Amino acid sequence: MPAEKPLYALTGLELLGLIKQKKTGIADILESQSLRTKAVEEKVKAFARFTDNTASGIPIAVKDNICIQGQPTTCASKILENFIPPYDATVIQRLKKAGFIIQGQTNMDEFAFGSSCENSAFFPTRNPWNPDCVPGGSSGGSAAAVAADEAIWALGSDTGGSIRQPASFCGVVGLKPTYGRVSRYGLIAFASSLDQIGPLTKDVRDSAYLTNIISGYDPNDSTSLNLPVGDYLKSLEKDIKGIKIGVPKEYFSLSGDGELEGLDREVKEAVREAIAQLRKLGAEVSEVSLPHTEYAVAVYYIVATAEASSNLARFDGVQYGLRVRSADNLIAMYKKTRQAGFGPEAKRRIILGTYVLSHGYYEAYYVRALKVRALIARDFTEVFKEYDCIVTPTSPTTAFRLGEKLENPLAMYLSDVYTISANLAGVPAISVPCGSSKAGLPIGLQITAKAFDEEMLFRVAYNYEQATLWHKMKPNL
Amino acid sequence: MYETVIGLEVHVQLKTRTKAFCGCLNEFGSGANTRTCPVCLGFPGSLPVLNEMAFEHGMKVALALNCQIQNFTKFDRKNYFYPDLPKNYQISQYDLPLALDGGLKIKINPSATLRIDGERSRTIKDKEKTIPVKRVHLEEDAGKLIHEGQDSLVDYNRAGVPLLEIVTEPMINSPDEAYEYLSELKAILKYLEVSDCDMEKGSLRCDANISLRLPGEKKLGTKTELKNMNSFKAVREALHYEIKRQAGILESGQRIIQETLLWDEALSRTVAMRSKEEAMDYRYFPEPDLPGFVLSEEKIRAVKDNLPELPQALKQRFIRDYGLSDYDVEILAQEKQVADYFEACFKVYPRAKSISNWLIGPISYELNSRNLDIQSLGLKPPELTALISFVDQEKISNLSAKEVLTERLNSKNTIEEIIKEKDLLQIRDSGELSAIIDAVLGANQKSVQDYLSGKTGAMMFLVGQAMRQSKGKANPKIAQEMLKERLKNA
Secondary structure, three states, X not given: OOOOOOHHHOOHHHHHHXXXXXXXXXXXXXXXXXXXXXXXXXXXXXXEEEOOOOOOOEEEEEEOOEOOOOOOOOOOOHHHOOOOOOXXXXXXXXXXXXXXXXXXXXXOOHHHOOOOOOOOOOOOOOEOOEOOEOOOOOOHHHHHHHHOOOOOEEEEEEOOOOOHHHHHHHOOEEEEOOOOOEOOOOEOOOOOOOOEEEEEEOOHHHHHHHHHHHEOOOOOOOOOOOOOOOOHHHHOOOOOOOOEEEEEHHHOOOOOEOOEOOOOXXXXXXXXXXXXXXXXXXXXXXXXXXXXXXXXXXXXXHHHHHHHHHHHHXXXXXXXXXXXXXXXXXXXXHHHHHHHHOOHHHHHHHHHHHHHHOOOOOHHHHHHHHHHHHHHHHHXXXXXXXXXXXXXXXXXXXXXXXXXXXXXXXXHHHOOOOOHHHHHHOOOEEEEEEEEOOOOOEEEEEEEEOOOOHHHHHHHHHHHHHHOOHHHOOOOO | OOEEEEEEEEEEEOOOOEOOOOOOEXXXXXOOOXXXXXXXXXXXXXXXXXXXXXXXXXXXXXXXXXXXXOOEXXXXXXXXXXXXXXXXXXXXXXXXXXXXXXXXXXXXXXXXXXXXXXXXXXXXXXXXXXXXXXXXXXXXXXXXXXXXXXXXXXXXXXXXXXXXXXXXXXXEOOHHHHHHHHHHHHHHHHHHOOOOOOOOOOOEEEEEEEEEEXXXXXXXOOOEEEEXXXXXXXXXXXXXXXXXXXXXXXXXXXXXXXXXXXXXXXXXXXXXXXEHHHOOOOOOEEOOOOOOEEOOHHHXXXXXXXXXXOHHHHHHHHHHHHOOOHHHHHHHOOOHHHHHHHHHHHXXXXXXXXXXXXXXXXXXXXXXXXXXXXXXOOOXXXXXXXXXXXXXXXXXXXXXXXXXXXXXXXXXXXXXXXXXXXXXXXXXXXXXXXXXXXXXHHHOHHHHHHHHOOOOOHHXXXXXXXXXXXXXXXXXXXXXXXXXXXXXXX
């Protein structure tokens, strides 16, 4: 353990080790963290707000869409600005029980709608590697906080890549668990059939550790599955000799289309090198096919917006959150409240979702999307009959510049092209750092496994991580 | 003359301990918004969990209505904005409901026979008809809006209460049939003990759609939908009104507008609520928070095997085992509690007809005038049978017995105490009667002579005199026997 490293720069398990050896205490960690935050938060703007903690414990940052009892939880939206949940999300209960305290709530795209953190009603978060670039999104605040050593670790949520893409942009580890592995109770829903809470961490070991704490059946979430949770730290001990890895050809043939860009050459190179590294470690790598990949983005933006339009209907000014008081009748109150409370991207998705569910369009859009979703899921099932995992880029590009895609929603949507399929299929996927661009921006490698085989993800990710140094790189803040 | 085509949509609140999708108590009478939690308030992040008892209640009803329980069922979201709906969508069932294709057998025109006396109804043969039940599905209730001056308040205690929706095919052909269907349905729901079925309290609600067509016409006419009917009688009245209204429009060569109408009880008329053009698009889609599920044959069978006896079966059994008439059984079986009470009485006093007469007559009268059900009347079956046996043994008169019953219900005295206190026991002792007979014979020589000369009608006069002398306590039969005996020897 390099003693000269400040406490805030250590991983969670390193710190827990030091505490166990009585080489440091919670108070020292909190102080170190506080100093670090004071020094860099102004540049990064990762947090929506910090918590005044009376309790002591291991600090963790939490995305601002996971309910914490007695703390404002706003989804970075004006419509929930004054909303204070009367209950803890199940993951928060589990963290508290395990001795954690909530350090603060991280910035995000409003209601998790976005891939850049620019759709926050508060302010955009900056990428710690380059303040002119976005941290990714929607869990951009969580990824940036961890990358900037403002947080030891953080929770995010992933509906179409919202943990993995910012993890990739910020050079940290981000896991989207299997749908049903982690309780969604208390996660303010974006798209209920796709949402999943997961950890953003400095390395794979921390990811495995946190996942163990937050996973498991929850009777309050009917979509959580009653399956035993593996010992994820233990799964790291195995090597990956003989493991069969598939590389889907469709993910590498993504070509630019007019103003829309394809797979970045630097990203492609880094992933190729990572694949070579996995071979060196004894994995058997072959090309596979996920033939319905090209429909994933289209299917996603029908299913996700349909569910979102319904999930966000409750924000109407009646019970909680914003109410515009100048209205003189019920309909006017709804309209004025929602007009003032939602940002442009939220409105865009509510309108799109309402449209695809409407009479006369439902069959053509929603029903058809569900059918294609089933085909996408089947693609994965087929591959996993023979392969242990799939390796791809996490994002086709490195972090883009603030404002670059803000006026072009479609270009923004396409930045999730590699991450969306895992949500549609319900399978787990992790992003680990695998390179750096010439501009000094991190590149992420995505590993996907079959449902409820997080052990395989951690095993492959950890073996790769131990053989490289990418996760040790720190931004210069 | 037109053929009437009616379809009914009934919503019943299910009697469960907790609400449909959360742990809040499903009960009335508590302060506003005290039976609420993040789930039934639709708070951000909260998730529904299905109440299995509500689902089982739904299965029971579906099976009792001979519906096909679907092997795979799921929930859907019905999206619309209204302040009493916390999430602005209702969890309901759309294309894969709990059950399909059942039917409920009703008697055509029994309401007419019931209104006539018992003798008459026995001579009328009831016809039977099966009203097809299209679907049965489970959903959640909404809260209640309370308007106070300029303000509107919401009470969410009712939000999330389990509701069962029972929809018929449009194959009901008269308001009387509709009334009969609702009565039969209510009886079944009460027998299953799944709902209070109290229309005034809103635990049973009924909407109707109705259209007219010429006899022989295959195509359905344009329908209107009727809402806001607060009793079965109101349903019948509203349908009668709507038949006249629609017939009037058709007769004048105009077309019916498809619209939703509200029944105004005070004005005895329907008023327009919204037209088809304003009809809502509910944007149904599968509820992603509740996975669909498979119901095994074993589960369905287990529920079916545990169904209690239903009204039809009970009626047949009462006719068979107790030798009661159709008419008696029809009335006894209306309320499960009354039927149960009958059987409890029969156990201690096996004279079915007497018990039945008492339940249909005096007891029913007392229940109505006191607005009570038989359980809250506070009269134990052995008490009633004791009273009946006094009458059957001719110890007291029928008239006195009714007086005793009323007195018993008003006071805490026992039947025996009341009879004694009021001195109602009939005089059966010949010694005691002898003096009265002597006095009557002595004072009515003319009638005695009449009788002895063959005018048998004089006997009734003499008996009447004996009754008068005894202040009504003389047993008329015994008195008559003694008079005859005395005059035979004269």
